[in-house]
Amino acid sequence: MPSSHVAFGQEVGWGPQYWPAYGEQKPRDLDWARTDIGYYFVTETDTTGFRVPVVQSEAGVKDFVTAAKANGKKAVFTIGGWIGSRFFGSSVVATDRNRQAFVKDVKAFLDTYTFDGVDFIGPSKLITAAIATSGLVEPDGSPLADMSDLGKVFDIINLMNYHVGGSWEAPSGPNYPLRTYKSVTSVVEVIDTFKKAGIPASKMMLGIPAYGYSYKLKSSTLKSQKIKGSLRKTDTNEPIVDVCDVRTASYTGMWHYVDLIDEGLLSSNGKVRLKGWTRHVDACSVTPFLFNRIPKNTSCRKAQRVEAGGGVYTFDSTGFNEEGKSLSHSTLDCA
Template sequence: MAYYPDWVADTFPPQKIDFHRFDWIDFAFAVPTLDLGLEWDDPRAPDSLHDLVMAAHAHEKKVKLSIGGWTGSRYFSNAVSTEDNRRRFSENIRTLYTAYDLDGIDIDWEYPGAKGANGNTWNVKDGANFLIFLQMLRVVLPIDARITAAVATMPFIGEDGKPMSNVTPFAKVLDWVLIMNYDVWGSSSKPGPNAPLRDGCGNSTQPDSSAAAAFTAWTSAGFPACQLVLGLPSYGYISSSTASRLRTRATATSKPKKAKPNLAGVDNIMNEDGATQGQIQYKDLIKEGVLKRSNSTHLDGQTSTIFTGANGFVRHWDSCSDTPFLRSHSTRQVVTYDDPESLSLKGAFAREAGMLGVNIFDVHGDTGDWELTDAVRKALGLVDQ
């Protein structure tokens, strides 16, 4: 699975997706409005969604519409707050579902019972109201529609302000949830891992923020492992920093979803907007020449890919989070990211834990030969090793 964001349509039209490598594509995003309707992030989105559905269905693959996102969750609380609001909101979702011949709906509310982005409305009853809304949406949509949710590494927040200890009722109405195990740490003078697999050193300041911790939290609260999907990033963060090791975690208060850094060449790849727009796609690390890959042949004849930094950057491995990072002493930059090695470990974790699968955010961040995707597919046992 992977997300297809509407803002990449100009450079990465849906037809460039190799659908043989994916089962589901999530189109991001439609955004709830104050009047319980839905609007688009981008005026080109309707055409892009139409093209995506046509291309996917031509390959017998399926598409969900993702609603919300970090900057699009302002009015969720209002939309689910009353019976009438829930009904109208559900019906408006059904209208889009039918109009675009969709196969499912993904609710990316960031986050029920918590503020999330600046300007969001929220209520202590959000979690309970969200469940009632999902139950209604299940009735309103066709019986074969898939309904999913993108969620934090901890279960939904209850009325007491703490993660719910029992989310079993949600598992009865949701086909699966995607655990967004990314954006754990953005651009910072004291950078940390974007998507930690685990707290391997046992000293994390936020031990709940890793793939392993998220799996434990959700399953302990009653959500079946077979309905959990692990979110994987195809991007990383550029930081202006002299740090030689990674910190553990930032506070969950800033989560840029649409950062598109302007690369300034090999000598300095830090974009002007720093902490708020410091994202960089994996493919651009290769393109900019700061990350190199080569094949190594072992004595038994097997080959493996070796990754090294280049043009002043040195690749390091953070054993605490099982993620790589690049560091340039001369330009005082650190790049935290994921590559085929780290995503392979996450894919293997998902498989061994009995999870449903993985979902990459997003599909256009991979290389032209689908280096990240294929590494994960191998780890999941979907292609020959």
């Protein structure tokens, strides 16, 4: 189970957003007016259970719950993530004894900080999960064909239908495609996969990323141009070997929406492209390239694929400025 995010509810037209507790954004700075559920991101597993990472403070956990309740919203934590879930299958739930201890630890953590979820016992608590595009897997690594039992237990299933394609693949592809062409999967395919596996559409939350990727083309179609300096660098993730012994291939190329504005590539409302950048929207994946804003109706058309579903969520809460959030909210009305 991945970790915490901030939820924008159906009545407003939004769904959850991940709030990175390890980042600079304060809980009070979240847009609680558009948020129904705040998911604290992240707690991580270890060999005996789970914990709050050392780079995150206990005071931060308390501040998050306090901010949520002060705004009349629910506070939820989830467990895992890329690094934080590495001990989940091998240790945390490997035996009956470990599973029982894990449930007790989760309940104690929930009660200590007065979270509204995650809970594996109390019927009044929320149980949610963010799940990768292929769904859950069997012990041998094959996709779990029948997830209907999970559909009965979980209140919300957040579909992680982003980070699908990028410069690490050949050929490169869109981060968040509507349809599958040469990409690994797509919004349409992910939703169909989960529906066929027995997850009710009413419990699905479709993920909307608040970031895109830059690419270095084989043959340049744009003039070289300098961008203004910034105190905050947009891409500082140098190649490293992480704790899972996986080496990142290159700089990530990830650009938050606000960074595109800070670097002068977009106007503050995301409507005007600057510095000579051009835009092309791929008809198949409905993905904008050579980034302007996400054009009106692209997020809407993808969100419609949830049909009578649970809504949408955003990864993460730091990626949009106020005008970007308002714009994305309005696009979901499909006007």
